[in-house]
Amino acid sequence: MSGTTLTRPDWSAVLELFKPVTWFPPVWAFLCGVVASGAPMQGRWGYAALGLLLAGPMVCATSQAVNDWFDRHVDAINEPNRPIPSGRIPGRMGLHIAIFWSGVSLLIGATLGLWGFAATVVALLLAWAYSAPPLRLKLNGWYGNLACGLSYESLPWITAAAVISGGAPAMPVVILALLYGLGAHGIMTLNDFKSIEGDTRTGVRSLPVQLGAERAALVACWVMAIPQVAVIGLLFVWGEPIYALVIVALLGGQVAAMVKMLRDPKKLAPWYNATGIGMYVLGMLASAIAVRGMA
Numbered sequence: 552m553s554g555t556t557l558t559r560p561d562w563s564a565v566l567e568l569f570k571p572v573t574w575f576p577p578v579w580a581f582l583c584g585v586v587a588s589g590a591p592m593q594g595r596w597g598y599a600a601l602g603l604l605l606a607g608p609m610v611c612a613t614s615q616a617v618n619d620w621f622d623r624h625v626d627a628i629n630e631p632n633r634p635i636p637s638g639r640i641p642g643r644m645g646l647h648i649a650i651f652w653s654g655v656s657l658l659i660g661a662t663l664g665l666w667g668f669a670a671t672v673v674a675l676l677l678a679w680a681y682s683a684p685p686l687r688l689k690l691n692g693w694y695g696n697l698a699c700g701l702s703y704e705s706l707p708w709i710t711a712a713a714v715i716s717g718g719a720p721a722m723p724v725v726i727l728a729l730l731y732g733l734g735a736h737g738i739m740t741l742n743d744f745k746s747i748e749g750d751t752r753t754g755v756r757s758l759p760v761q762l763g764a765e766r767a768a769l770v771a772c773w774v775m776a777i778p779q780v781a782v783i784g785l786l787f788v789w790g791e792p793i794y795a796l797v798i799v800a801l802l803g804g805q806v807a808a809m810v811k812m813l814r815d816p817k818k819l820a821p822w823y824n825a826t827g828i829g830m831y832v833l834g835m836l837a838s839a840i841a842v843r844g845m846a
Contacts, residue, residue, distance in 0.1 A: 564639040565648065570615040574607030576735070576832075577707045580728070581606040583835050584711025587724045589844025598714050601662055606707045609656040610671060614678035614702075616649040618689075621682040629749035653679075663714050670710035677702040692758035692767075696739035704835075705732030723789060723842040730778040731835050737775035738828060740767055744820040768816035772809045775831065776802065782838050794841035801830040801837070 581602050585592075592599065619626065619635050623645070627636040634640040640648070653675050660671025677698050680686040689695040708728035712720035743750065743757035744764065750757045758767040779802045786795035808827040812819040 561639065564634040568616050568619055568634045568640060568645065568648065569608070569612035571608075571612075573615055574611045576703045577606040577611050578603055579832055579835065580704045580731075581707040581711040583839040584708040584713075584720075584724070584728070585715050586836065587708070587727070587839040587842050588712040588715040588720065589842075590716040592715070595715050598663060598667075599711075601659060602667065602707075602711055602714055605656060605659050605663070605667070605671060609652065609659055610674045610678065611703070613649060613652040613656055613675065614681070616645060616652060617678050618682040620645040620649055621684070621687070625746065625749045625753045625755065628752060629746045663710075666710060666713040670706055670713075674702050674706055677706075689755060689757075691756050692740060692743060692761060696736045696743075696758070697733070699739045700735030701729075701732040703732070704735045705729050708732075708839075721842070721845055723785070723845045724839075726785065727782060727835075727838050727842060730782055731831075731838075734775045734778035734831065737771035737773070738824070738831070740771035740774070741816075741820045741824055743767075744817055747817075764816045765813070768813055768820065772813065775827075776806065776809075779805075779831075779834060782834070786838065786841055789842065789845065791841040794837050797837045798834045801834045804830045 585599055585602075619633060623633075623635045626633045631637060635645045656671055656675060657668070660668045663671075681688045681695060681698050681702075688698050705728040708731070709720055709725055712724045712728075740758045743759050744767075746755070746757065747759050747764070749755075750760050758770060761767070762770065779798060783795045783798050783802070786792070786798065805827045808823055808830075812823040812827070
């Protein structure tokens with residue numbers, strides 16, 4: 552009816568709020584942790600399925616809802632058609648959804664034992680700290696992107712290895728998870744290129760805002776590449792030269808894509824995300840296979 556005010560969101564708007572496309576990184580990292588654990592899956596498939604549900608549709612979706620609520624003024628500039636600034640999720644409904652989904656995530660995390668529940672608590676704390684006052688870590692691209700990379704890559708990887716193996720993960724698994732989480736800082740920086748205008752106007756000091764597009768893109772490339780060089784060296788030390796060479800080849804492909812992207816980072820950052828990041832995550836899986844079951 553014309554002039555009628557929305558009192559509830561439609562479910563398509565809620566799904567858009569949760570941004571399913573963003574679920575891939577933590578889900579993939581959780582899968583890498585399952586592989587790296589080297590543990591037999593018999594009797595563990597249910598834990599793996601719950602972990603995947605928790606990593607993507609629950610915790611990651613919660614982080615997106617939290618971010619959209621506290622970024623609604625920025626999105627009104629950058630992406631006015633998003634569910635909250637467009638009014639398709641009315642009033643304070645976006646905040647209520649974020650709180651409710653946090654609670655459901657905690658309930659699911661509790662079914663995964665101490666490791667799973669503790670990781671869920673840490674992930675949710677980071678999600679709220681990243682977007683919500685008073686911390687609002689995203690206001691600075693240096694530590695905001697670090698928190699994001701560690702929570703999207705390192706935390707689900709380590710959690711999966713612990714849940715599936717039934718105990719603390721092996722040190723090589725932890726080291727790889729941390730290195731790839733650090734490298735993800737660069738991925739998050741490239742994602743910030745689409746929001747430069749709104750970030751500048753609202754005081755969000757992303758790296759493209761602080762350093763300019765060209766320097767930020769260069770920093771992102773180095774931050775993505777250096778941890779992978781460390782992974783390659785460690786795999787040689789750990790007696791896995793074949794997997795090390797696989798990652799050398801994947802890193803070479805990324806470097807070639809980086810060279811192209813750096814010619815026009817504002818225009819080509821989305822292109823790099825669709826090409827170079829695929830090689831990054833394949834390297835994650837290769838390294839996870841290399842250390843599976845390693846003490």
